[in-house]
Amino acid sequence: MESSLSQIQALVTQIKNDIFSPTDFLSFVSPSAYDTAWLSMIPHPKQGISCPMFKGCLQWIVNNQKEEGFWGEDGSDGLPTIDSLPSTLACIVALKTWGVGEQNIEKGLAFIHANSNMLLKEKCDHLPRWFAIVFPAMVELAQATGLEVKFPKDLEGIISNIFLKRQHILGSEEDEDKYHYPPLLAYLEVLPSSYTYDKDDIERKLSGDGSLYQSPSATARAFLETGNQKCMEYLQSLVQRCPYGVPTTYPVDGELISLCLVNQIQRLGLAEHFTEHIDEILEQLYGSYKNREVREIEPHLVPGKIYKDSLSFRLLRMHGYNVTSRSFCWFLYDEELMVHMERNFEYFTSALYNVYRATDLMFAGENEVEEARLFSKKLLEKSQKLTIVKDNLVIFPNFQRVIEHELRHPWIARLDHLDNRMWIQENKLDTLWIGKASFYRLSCLHNDKLMQLAVENYNCRQSIYRKELEELTRWSKERGLSEIGFGREKTAYCYFAIATSTCLSLDSTVRIMVAKSAILVTVADDFFDMEGSLDELHSLTQAVQRWDGKGLTSHGSIIFRALDNIVNEIAEKHVHQQGCDIMENLRDLWGETFSSWMMETTWSKTGFVPSLDEYLQMGMTSIATHTMILPALFFLNYNLKSDHYESITKLLMASSRLLNDIQSYQKELEVGKKNFVILYSKANPKVGLENSIKYVKEILDAMKKQLLEHALMDGFNDLPKTCNLFHVSILRVFYMFFNSSNLFDSTAGLLHDINNAIYVPIK
Known part of the structure; x- marks a missing residue:
């Protein structure tokens, strides 16, 4: 264990030094073989065709050919992607132009001949727009340079169709088409001479920095076409910053990279190691958020803005910053854009994914957030029916499975530890990549270290959890609770829920005390529900009131002695x-x-029917959520006031009760036990059980929004932030148990998750 912890600390220190001090955002961006090749083709203005202007770019090409013979990206399986075809063609054209790298050229041509079948056949029906524009042009350029590019004969039909698709795009799109990402002029380097543009067209579209759509490859061609001095200054500035391989977009959006870095760290379960750095980044981001000006954005940049704004909203709100929903829901007020998004949803998939995640943190009365959730969910569900997400704004490994997981398992019903595992396993490669192929994907050169740390951290947590669960199992057996002879044995379930629900730095004491309390609550609740006689239950209740177990026998004695052990242990540790x-x-x-248990049992035995308010007030106590968590909060600097619970605690108590009642009403109807769903249905006989459940779910949804606002925003209570977030974690536990079924009462429903959380390491 000590060895593992020291390894983790060493990695944390290394990552802090590499990533956070000082931050050069270009260090997060991998070089683009395609763009580097285009810069290397520019001749030196004084030495002409005999020498490249940017020798470092040409040398990078020579030095960075993959072992298999290609240049460009490989996928999560380690195999080349279709990006490798135009990238490899661009690189061998550059080498041929300057008469260097003969062996590299041969190896690259061999790769294309051997792998184009595999790369093109499986995607021939879904080749994205960028590929149809770039690939044919690179084939033509290679052939014009004198290179013999060979494709297998059975690809002739597919190659022909790709060329026809390019012809259709060039014939149907305008160079400034409002909603194409990016517009055609961003592909200037591969537009044929037959395409109608002139020097004035190009110079009119140059940005203030001299670039054409921040694309190094397009700007390289713009300079060759126009000789524009600002283009040259842009390229020289770029190469000065990146003397060898250049990125696919420049300049990069530093704020977006910072956001993605924070998001990646959190989703990998590493936030506890980088708290100060995350706080600093978000503080700077919030300052920018408050001072930003409303500007009209170019249409082709809209998906990127939605992506960034929704990610900003989620991260800032989760950390307690006062951000308005309009900051990312602005697209709802552009009817033309909404229609376009529906018609071209595949272009917006990643932006919509982040919109959907942002709406997890909805507060009461935020109707536009509700609208954004429904809209994004509808289009994400539509995207699940596609066999491939084409031209997606942000594509990362296994993206479709990630979306499916998000839609099928609501965030509020998921546990952090298992969420971290999913993200580690589904996100084996770099997170994002900015470029014309996938307009916003960013390759993080530091991701390998983050992934290594994430795996070490996860497996280390598992070893801690295993040890604590063994201790807890021993305690439960020694106290007679696990073998009491009736009811539910839920030692593993109780520990799993509290240990994996949060990545807050809660120590072992807190986990163990909450788990012990939960085990006892389960056993005692079952004793009241199914085993004890009225006399036995009354005796046990009285013993707890006077805190004296004399006279108790059998099950009542076992329960009281275990309770006394828990209370004494917690009190002693708190004093210490x-x-x-x-x-x-x-x-x-x-x-x-x-x-409260005694009162509910009396109601059931006597047939008394409480009002809905009476029931809920009693049920909030009998669900015992506060009994389990408030002692833990004592260790997080919380002082319980006599006869007073904070509003957030009351919301948690009521939500827990109603979540339980929705999934247990059938069982409780059979045994005559009171339940909110049953009582509401009987009080409103015309409504029926189905509508009663719908009504309770609406109450729950309103309570969830309130609780989130109380937890994340200042001014609602005096609790420390850690205590507020702990309430959210426990709410998620109850949603996990009772969101779509009664998992707590199942015998095997959680065994797979428990194994993944505690026993099965990530390799």
Whole structure:
């Protein structure tokens, strides 16, 4: 264990030094073989055709050919992607232009001949727009340079169709088409001479920095066509910053890279190691957010803006910053854009994915966020029916499975630890990549170290969890709870839920005490529901009230002794760590809970029908959520006030009760136990059970929004931020157990997740 922890700390230190001090955002961007090749083709203005202007770019091509013979990207399986075909052609053209790298050229041509069948056949029906524009032009350029580019004979039909598709695009699109990403002029380097543009057209579209759509390859061609001095200054500035391989887009958006870095760190489960750096990045981002000016954005940049704005919203809101929903929902107010998004949803898939995730943090009354959620969900579900996401704004490995996971398992019903595992396993390569092929993907050169740290960190957590679960299992057995002879044995379930629900830096004491309390609550609740007689239950309740177990026998005695052990252990640790005695607070909490169980049992035995308000007030206590978590909060600098719970705690208690009732009403109807769904249905006989459930779900949704606002925003309570976020974690536990079925009562429903969370390491 110590060895593992020291390894983790060494990696953390290394990553902090590499990534955060000082930050050069270009270090996050991998060189683009395609763009580097185009810069290397520019002749030196004084030495003409005998020498390239950017020798470093040409040398990079010579030195960076993959072992298999290609240049460009490989996928999550380590195999080349279709990007490798135009990239390899561009590189061998550059080498041929300057008469160097003969062996590299031969190897590249051999790769194209051997692999084009595999690369093109499986994607021939779904080749993206960028490929249809770039690939035919690179084949033509290679042949014009004197290179013999060979394709297998059975590809002739596919190659012909790609050329026809290019012809259709060039004939149907305008060079400034409003909603193509990017517009045709961004591909200036591969537009044929027959395409109508002139020097004035090009110079009119140059950005203030001298670039053409921030594309090095297009700007290289723009300079060759126009000799524009600003183009040259842009290219020289770029090569000065990146003396060898250049990125596919320049300049890069530093804020977007920072956002993606924070997002990646959090989703890999590493936030606890980089708290100060995350806080600093988000503080700077929030300053920019407050001071930003409203500007009209070029249409082809709209998906990138939606992506960035929705990711900003989620990260800032999750960290307690006051951000408005309009900051990412602005697209809802552009009817023309909405129609276009529906018609071309595949271009917006990654932006919509981030919109959908941003809406997880919806507060009460944010109707436009609700609208954005429904809209993004509809189009994401539509995207799931595609066999490939074409021209996607942000494509990362296994993106379709990630979207499916997001839609099938709501964030509120997922546990952080398992979410981290999914992200590690589905995100084996770089996170994003900015370029014309996939307009916003960014290759993070540091991702290997982050992934290594994520795996080490996950497996280390597992070893801690295994040890604690063994300790807990021993305790449950020694106290007689796991073998009491009735009810549900849920030791593993209880520990799994609390341990994996949060990545907050909660220590072992907190996990163990909440898990022990949850185990006891389960056993005691079952004793009241199915085993004890009224006399036995009354005796046990009275014993808890006076905190004296004399006279108790059998099951009642086992339960009280275990309870006394838990309370004494927690109180002693609190005195030791915090210096004050909370024994009376703990006894009062448990006394209140046992009294609520006794009252509900009396209702059931006597046939008394409480009002909905009476039931909910009692049910909020009997679900015992506060009994389990408030003692833990004592260790997070929270002082419980007598007869007073914070509003966030009340919301958690009520939500837990209603979530349980939705999934247990059938069982409780059979045994005559009271339940909110049943009581509402009986009070409103014309409504029916189905509509009663719908009504309760609407209440739950409103409570969830309130609780999130109370947890994330200042001014609703005096709790420390850690305590507020702990409430959110416990709410997610109850949603996980009761969102779509009663997983807590299942015998094997969670075994797979428990194994992945605690026992099966990530290799």
